[in-house]
Amino acid sequence: MDVTTAMLTRRSEQLLLDPAPDDNEFTYLLKVAAAAPDHGRLRPWRWVLVRGDDRDALGACFAEEAQEGRQAQVTSKVQRAPLLASLVFSPVQGHKVPEWEQLAATSGMAHALMLLLHARGFGSIWRTGTLVHSPRARRLLDLADGEDLLGWLYIGTPVPDAARKRRELCDVSGRLTTLSALTSAGSGSGRM
Numbered sequence: 001m002d003v004t005t006a007m008l009t010r011r012s013e014q015l016l017l018d019p020a021p022d023d024n025e026f027t028y029l030l031k032v033a034a035a036a037p038d039h040g041r042l043r044p045w046r047w048v049l050v051r052g053d054d055r056d057a058l059g060a061c062f063a064e065e066a067q068e069g070r071q072a073q074v075t076s077k078v079q080r081a082p083l084l085a086s087l088v089f090s091p092v093q094g095h096k097v098p099e100w101e102q103l104a105a106t107s108g109m110a111h112a113l114m115l116l117l118h119a120r121g122f123g124s125i126w127r128t129g130t131l132v133h134s135p136r137a138r139r140l141l142d143l144a145d146g147e148d149l150l151g152w153l154y155i156g157t158p159v160p161d162a163a164r165k166r167r168e169l170c171d172v173s174g175r176l177t178t179l180s181a182l183t184s185a186g187s188g189s190g191r192m
């Protein structure tokens, strides 16, 4: 699958089934995704894979954060995919590459990984929410001070859906201009 097709056919998948990539395949895809642009090549991230029955421990963390009466519903959310890959932002402190650039590099790597998964027939969705601040989830996933949980890539195999279409091209008018349009007299905003 070429990159354009991958971009236009990837979807955030709400429900994912078996199989998910095994640890070896995930590792391989991560090595490829790690080629995303990264100022200083700091690779300021790490992943903690949660699969099978281990998901219940994460579900228990989610339940702890849930409102009274919603625990069961929240706990079951970990069943929406066979693999929950926890993305940990692990910035190199005090580095000349500022933290926002390290976060940008981490986002680029995550998106690359989603495209790679899609190109192999796997689906994914990046999920966050207030749970990324759960102290119990931080402990479970062994986060250190200075690290942040950026959420989970839920990964698995998409439910077959014949109606899945190629994405419409995004309207980027008003989001793109040229300097010459901005500086030419009477050009208004100069946006295309």
Ligand SMILES: Cc1cc2nc3c(=O)[nH]c(=O)nc-3n(C[C@H](O)[C@H](O)[C@H](O)COP(=O)(O)O)c2cc1C
Pocket (backbone or CB within 6 Å): 010, 011, 012, 013, 125, 126, 127, 128, 129, 151
């Ligand atoms: C940083 C980030 C966090 C996200 N968190 C959630 C989330 O908590 N719950 C959710 O349903 N989708 C979440 N998403 C997925 C977006 O909802 C999804 O990308 C968007 O709806 C567009 O769908 P598409 O990816 O199929 O184009 C997140 C996406 C990103 C990039």
